[in-house]
Amino acid sequence: MDQALPSSPPSQGQFRVQLQKEQLVFSAAHFITFAGNICERLHGHNYAVRAEVAGRLDENRYVIDFIAFRDALAAIVARLDHRMLLPATHPHIQVTTSENEVTARFEERRWLFPAEDCLILPVSNTTAEELARWIALEVRTALKPQVGSALDWLEVGVDENNGQWGICRIDW
16 A cells, blocks of 8 residues: 655754855955054965854755855955955054045054055954954845845854864854
8 A cells, every 4th residue: 555755844953054165265464453452464364264054944945045145155255355354443443544545553553555455344353253243244134135034043154274263153
């Protein structure tokens, strides 16, 4: 006697989707402050980015469309590539812009950059952790109209030096 197979049970548990691809990389320059009043020298990194979301399975039986997730993340990473990353809200680094130039000042030091080469981020320091938070917020903003509230959280990791990760998890 033929018996019909039961349909898939409703989503139970939590599922995750992670992206970590060769294309999710960017090269950028920055400098940070630490220990209160120490400002490191201007330097650059070849960063790598990974992202993960968690949630329930939808009617298609997946957490999120890999392609939409990948494309949103890749577009944000591309905005960082080959840029001078500067903090907008640092208490001791003042960043000012003019039509063609960006000036950054820390105590007696001053850097002058072409405006088109800079990305001024709403962060207090351009650390890997702050970059991870900014990327996470940008991904959520980009995908929320498509995904709605189906996800529980989003985690982004930024590797600045082959195994040195700054990671931020935000609620969806």
